[in-house]
Amino acid sequence: MADPPPDAAPRATKRATLQAVAVSVLGVLPAFLVGALAVQIRADLDVGLGLFGFAAATLFAVSGLCARPAGRLVQRLGSARGTALAACLAIASLTAVALAQSPVWLMLALAVGGLGNAVAQPSANLGISELVTERRLGLAFGMKQAAIPAATLLGGLAVPGIALVFGWRWAAVAGVALAVSILVWSLVGGRDARGHPPADRTPAGTDKGLPRGGLLVLTLGGFLGSSAATSTGVFLVDSAVAAGTSPAAAGLLFAACSVLGLVNRIGFGWLADRHPDRSRYLFIANLLASGAVGYALLATGRTVPFLIGSAMAYGLGWAWTGLFHFAVIRDNRAAAASVTGFVQTGLSLGAASGPLFFGVVAQTFSYTAAWSVAAALSLLAALTIRLARRMVRRSRGLPVAELHLRRHREGAHAQAPT
Numbered sequence: 001m002a003d004p005p006p007d008a009a010p011r012a013t014k015r016a017t018l019q020a021v022a023v024s025v026l027g028v029l030p031a032f033l034v035g036a037l038a039v040q041i042r043a044d045l046d047v048g049l050g051l052f053g054f055a056a057a058t059l060f061a062v063s064g065l066c067a068r069p070a071g072r073l074v075q076r077l078g079s080a081r082g083t084a085l086a087a088c089l090a091i092a093s094l095t096a097v098a099l100a101q102s103p104v105w106l107m108l109a110l111a112v113g114g115l116g117n118a119v120a121q122p123s124a125n126l127g128i129s130e131l132v133t134e135r136r137l138g139l140a141f142g143m144k145q146a147a148i149p150a151a152t153l154l155g156g157l158a159v160p161g162i163a164l165v166f167g168w169r170w171a172a173v174a175g176v177a178l179a180v181s182i183l184v185w186s187l188v189g190g191r192d193a194r195g196h197p198p199a200d201r202t203p204a205g206t207d208k209g210l211p212r213g214g215l216l217v218l219t220l221g222g223f224l225g226s227s228a229a230t231s232t233g234v235f236l237v238d239s240a241v242a243a244g245t246s247p248a249a250a251g252l253l254f255a256a257c258s259v260l261g262l263v264n265r266i267g268f269g270w271l272a273d274r275h276p277d278r279s280r281y282l283f284i285a286n287l288l289a290s291g292a293v294g295y296a297l298l299a300t301g302r303t304v305p306f307l308i309g310s311a312m313a314y315g316l317g318w319a320w321t322g323l324f325h326f327a328v329i330r331d332n333r334a335a336a337a338s339v340t341g342f343v344q345t346g347l348s349l350g351a352a353s354g355p356l357f358f359g360v361v362a363q364t365f366s367y368t369a370a371w372s373v374a375a376a377l378s379l380l381a382a383l384t385i386r387l388a389r390r391m392v393r394r395s396r397g398l399p400v401a402e403l404h405l406r407r408h409r410e411g412a413h414a415q416a417p418t
Contacts, residue, residue, distance in 0.1 A: 026086060
């Protein structure tokens with residue numbers, strides 16, 4: 001077989017990363033578009049906060065329950081076919097959202113979106129794992145996980161740009177058009193890259209893997225962190241309006257915070273590549289702890305602290321997921337889709353239960369109480385990630401409190417720290 005052209009690998013790497021971003025956006029777009037349109041949908045369908053939280057949680061609940069079998073399915077199908085399947089499910093979900101006539105209809109539409117997200121995440125991670133080199137893996141996952149704030153950005157812009165002008169249903173129709181375009185792209189230009197893996201990719205036989213106990217605790221930490229963070233994407237607009245902000249301004253705040261979260265996720269991935277001797281799990285734990293401060297500021301309900309808290313919640317407290325996927329998959333590149341299904345169970349179930357519980361607390365007590373609970377969950381997630389790191393290091397015979405500088409000087413740079 002002839003060797004590919006010299007520039008084929010870079011082109012394939014860029015395509016894999018861009019396609020991963022696109023399919024990840026589609027996976028979560030139904031939930032966050034509905035969250036951004038909360039004010040209009042609640043008024044039109046007569047949905048209370050608790051029921052609305054339950055509806056928004058449906059996508060992530062289905063995604064979490066289906067994550068492991070979907071991961072195994074994508075491992076067999078390949079990333080390109082998985083992307084096409086995820087796009088088809090997103091089209092069906094967004095079409096049903098646009099036609100929703102009741103809360104039950106809305107929940108069924110988001111359940112279909114949950115199936116799409118369960119397929120989208122392992123498809124994206126498998127494509128990245130197959131084609132992106134070790135030196136750019138953190139940046140690639142940062143860009144891929146930037147899909148979530150990108151989805152919230154699209155939702156935020158849809159409020160003043162479409163929903164307040166033409167109605168919220170037309171915003172969902174715009175989402176359908178986006179999903180169709182990505183489906184066409186995946187069918188025309190997408191293909192699996194198993195034949196041309198990157199030259200410096202970690203060979204399958206050298207994957208260090210993770211101890212099952214450590215992986216379970218990491219999944220728990222992802223569950224707790226996602227429970228806190230996802231509520232921001234669903235309830236920030238409605239909470240801002242309750243704090244005295246106009247619906248249009250709240251939508252723009254939502255969009256601005258999404259841009260900040262998008263930039264930070266990419267930037268943190270770039271930093272992880274630049275400093276491979278630093279612990280990614282400690283970085284994740286610190287971001288979660290900073291996010292807890294942001295949620296506490298949101299709980300004040302006052303304008304200036306609310307604005308600062310919004311920036312911290314998005315820019316720090318919800319910017320860790322790219323590093324999370326990077327850290328887990330870096331040691332399991334040969335089975336990227338399968339391990340994604342494992343940890344995605346915790347992330348998706350957290351994303352499901354978080355908004356549900358948040359909506360109940362907000363309706364029963366207040367937004368102040370709900371944001372306070374989110375702060376506690378984020379802090380608990382930070383402690384759980386630190387515990388998981390200790391378990392992983394012990395399983396590898398490494399000192400728990402080892403200094404990274406000493407390891408670097410002793411030539412242990414080849415085994416990336418946890």
